[in-house]
Amino acid sequence: MQSSRCKHGRSSSQIALSMHIILWAVAAMRGGVLYASCDNVAQVHVSSLPSPVECSEEGRCKVRNYQGVWTDRDACLASRVVYPSTEAELVSAVAAAVEEGQKMKVVTEIGHSMSKLSCPAGDDGLLISTRDYMPDAVHVNRSDMSASVDAGLQLRHFVRELALHNVTIPHTPLWDGVSVGGVIATGSHGSGFFEGGSVISDYVNALRMVVPATAEEGYAKVLTLRRGDEAFRAAKISLGLLGVVSKVTFAVLPMFKRSLTVKLVSDDDLEERMAPFAKEHDFASLFWVPSASKVLYKEENAVDVSQEGDGVNAFPLVQPMLASHILKMRAHQDAVERSRDASGLCMAGEKMVEHRVKTGDGYVNSPGRFDGFPVVGFNHHMQTVGGCQLHKPSSSDVGADDWWTCKWDPRLEGIFYHHTAVAIPLASVADFVRDVKRLREINPQGMCVLNMFGGIHVRFVASSDAFLGDKVDSAVFELVYYRARDGKQGRLFQDVMEEIEQMMVFKYMGKPHWGKNRNVAFHGVAQKVVSTDKFLSVKAELDPDGLFSSAWTDELLGLHDTFAKADDDHCALDGICTCNEDRHCSPSTGYTCQRGYIFHEARVCRSSN
Numbered sequence: 001m002q003s004s005r006c007k008h009g010r011s012s013s014q015i016a017l018s019m020h021i022i023l024w025a026v027a028a029m030r031g032g033v034l035y036a037s038c039d040n041v042a043q044v045h046v047s048s049l050p051s052p053v054e055c056s057e058e059g060r061c062k063v064r065n066y067q068g069v070w071t072d073r074d075a076c077l078a079s080r081v082v083y084p085s086t087e088a089e090l091v092s093a094v095a096a097a098v099e100e101g102q103k104m105k106v107v108t109e110i111g112h113s114m115s116k117l118s119c120p121a122g123d124d125g126l127l128i129s130t131r132d133y134m135p136d137a138v139h140v141n142r143s144d145m146s147a148s149v150d151a152g153l154q155l156r157h158f159v160r161e162l163a164l165h166n167v168t169i170p171h172t173p174l175w176d177g178v179s180v181g182g183v184i185a186t187g188s189h190g191s192g193f194f195e196g197g198s199v200i201s202d203y204v205n206a207l208r209m210v211v212p213a214t215a216e217e218g219y220a221k222v223l224t225l226r227r228g229d230e231a232f233r234a235a236k237i238s239l240g241l242l243g244v245v246s247k248v249t250f251a252v253l254p255m256f257k258r259s260l261t262v263k264l265v266s267d268d269d270l271e272e273r274m275a276p277f278a279k280e281h282d283f284a285s286l287f288w289v290p291s292a293s294k295v296l297y298k299e300e301n302a303v304d305v306s307q308e309g310d311g312v313n314a315f316p317l318v319q320p321m322l323a324s325h326i327l328k329m330r331a332h333q334d335a336v337e338r339s340r341d342a343s344g345l346c347m348a349g350e351k352m353v354e355h356r357v358k359t360g361d362g363y364v365n366s367p368g369r370f371d372g373f374p375v376v377g378f379n380h381h382m383q384t385v386g387g388c389q390l391h392k393p394s395s396s397d398v399g400a401d402d403w404w405t406c407k408w409d410p411r412l413e414g415i416f417y418h419h420t421a422v423a424i425p426l427a428s429v430a431d432f433v434r435d436v437k438r439l440r441e442i443n444p445q446g447m448c449v450l451n452m453f454g455g456i457h458v459r460f461v462a463s464s465d466a467f468l469g470d471k472v473d474s475a476v477f478e479l480v481y482y483r484a485r486d487g488k489q490g491r492l493f494q495d496v497m498e499e500i501e502q503m504m505v506f507k508y509m510g511k512p513h514w515g516k517n518r519n520v521a522f523h524g525v526a527q528k529v530v531s532t533d534k535f536l537s538v539k540a541e542l543d544p545d546g547l548f549s550s551a552w553t554d555e556l557l558g559l560h561d562t563f564a565k566a567d568d569d570h571c572a573l574d575g576i577c578t579c580n581e582d583r584h585c586s587p588s589t590g591y592t593c594q595r596g597y598i599f600h601e602a603r604v605c606r607s608s609n
């Protein structure tokens with residue numbers, strides 16, 4: 001249809017340079033190698049990621065997200081942190097705070113959610129960390145096919161332990177550094193309609209929770225909520241607002257394998273193909289690279305465990321990378337932004353998709369080797385992976401100042417991005433895709449900024465009965481795009497990303513992922529979920545004084561409307577507001593507030609340069 005749109009006749013060395021801008025491509029080239037060396041790199045130092053909580057000697061604490069910076073760039077303060085390792089310690093931590101009327105929040109070992117969910121109200125709240133919370137780790141019961149796990153356990157250990165028992169949870173997120181409690185609190189998901197759909201909370205049978213209680217009850221108590229209880233539907237996606245989840249019991253299946261084939265095709269009929277494709281494969285998902293007019297369809301299905309194959313998703317984004325390399329890549333990205341020229345990114349987009357399919361799109365048939373599709377492997381290996389968070393003994397082969405780590409390591413001023421993830425009802429995806437294509441017609445180069453992080457990732461989720469879950473079967477569109485370290489700096493084709501974001505949220509009434517996104521995406525979210533009212537009545541019962549809530553989470557639940565009132569200079573650059581005056585953008589650097597091209601109701605910051 002328009003495959004020559006982004007060809008600008010660059011030399012091959014320029015192309016090679018452009019490839020370094022692209023997180024996915026560069027990582028993919030190294031991915032297989034890194035995976036192979038992952039378990040025998042005793043001679044390199046792999047750091048563990050730092051805790052999200054830091055306390056000064058005087059005992060004041062700060063909590064941040066995994067990138068080190070909250071959406072609003074403000075610090076989050078708290079008075080203290082505790083690290084319970086038994087349920088009794090958990091009960092006494094909650095009881096002490098309730099007795100004092102102190103606000104509190106659960107934080108986790110790494111703390112991945114970008115949105116300000118784990119920031120307690122005020123600046124003298126209590127942080128209850130689940131870092132050490134795994135008193136009995138994992139229990140598998142094969143007679144009722146369930147598995148109980150302590151909420152602090154990292155997914156990496158959980159899925160591996162299940163595999164040792166020959167059982168598995170059909171869907172889990174891509175990244176294994178998250179905690180079990182964190183995953184279900186935000187309704188995290190995999191992709192596809194296999195079994196009950198890909199929202200992990202929908203595989204929970206029961207939850208043990210520590211919640212506030214009266215003085216007579218000792219200020220805190222332990223509840224068990226089960227499938228069938230009204231409160232359970234609130235607790236299975238709770239945003240941490242009801243109390244502390246101590247133990248989670250999941251329904252499990254006998255271990256199975258997945259078989260994956262990735263196909264690269266034109267996006268000509270994407271609008272018609274997307275919804276049927278979602279239901280044709282158990283774990284269907286895709287990457288859309290609009291600048292190259294290409295789609296990578298991931299045809300992924302469950303197969304019998306006896307089928308041969310020991311494939312692994314060596315997902316490049318979570319493989320360790322040298323700190324020095326991460327900084328170099330970021331410097332390339334900064335340079336592209338400064339040049340205000342996307343043509344290198346446009347060029348690199350086509351190379352990237354071809355390279356991805358040719359090299360297995362991050363998958364390997366056996367450790368370190370890609371021999372061709374299909375890739376067949378155990379369910380958990382094909383779905384949930386990591387590596388960059390691992391702690392390895394230190395040694396010096398990379399030099400004293402360098403170390404292996406994750407690309408987002410907050411100790412580096414490395415890779416830094418916005419992450420918009422919004423679930424659009426499957427019934428509307430055709431119209432949405434058509435709108436994005438119309439936007440591309442008007443502004444072809446604008447789509448190229450998506451190439452920096454690999455294109456638009458699309459995954460599928462089923463409707464849920466969780467009160468804060470999705471009402472209908474949906475496609476989650478994820479856009480990852482450059483974020484400046486300087487909050488006053490506009491971005492390359494910022495207007496295009498903003499128009500897509502506002503279309504998703506306001507025109508297509510998409511529901512944002514609770515743990516990702518910028519404030520704009522959460523506008524009106526209370527009306528988009530199964531039942532905010534029912535959630536609120538369970539919350540009033542379990543935490544009547546709102547000790548686990550903050551102004552931010554009240555806002556999410558529609559209790560007040562500060563998002564709409566955000567009015568600071570530059571507020572639209574970080575998605576704190578949608579602009580309606582130029583000062584919300586960055587007029588001094590040429591960004592003013594304008595209408596969307598396709599969605600005229602959109603208000604976006606557009607550069608005149």
Ligand SMILES: Cc1cc2nc3c(=O)[nH]c(=O)nc-3n(C[C@H](O)[C@H](O)[C@H](O)COP(=O)(O)OP(=O)(O)OC[C@H]3O[C@@H](n4cnc5c(N)ncnc54)[C@H](O)[C@@H]3O)c2cc1C
Nearest residue numbers: 111112113117173174175179181182185188189240245515
């Ligand atoms: C690299 C990467 C890949 C990702 N991949 C996916 C993906 O494939 N699919 C997807 O859907 N999401 C994905 N995410 C998002 C991630 O799954 C969510 O942000 C998740 O909530 C993070 O879990 P966490 O353990 O870090 O919890 P946090 O982010 O620290 O906490 C999230 C919320 O849960 C609450 N909470 C945590 N534990 C408890 C507990 N025991 N009791 C009560 N409340 C609790 C916290 O208070 C907070 O409100 C990804 C994130 C990253 C960084």
Ligand SMILES: *[C@@H]1O[C@H](CO)[C@@H](O)[C@H](O)[C@H]1NC(C)=O
Nearest residue numbers: 139140141142143144145146
């Ligand atoms: C396993 O599940 C069965 C059936 O629900 C139950 O009777 C049994 O007590 C469980 N075993 C354990 C150790 O919890």
Ligand SMILES: *[C@@H]1O[C@H](CO)[C@@H](O)[C@H](O)[C@H]1NC(C)=O
Nearest residue numbers: 140142163164165166167255
């Ligand atoms: C898991 O399956 C393997 C191979 O069939 C078997 O040897 C092993 O005993 C099983 N483990 C458990 C805990 O059932």
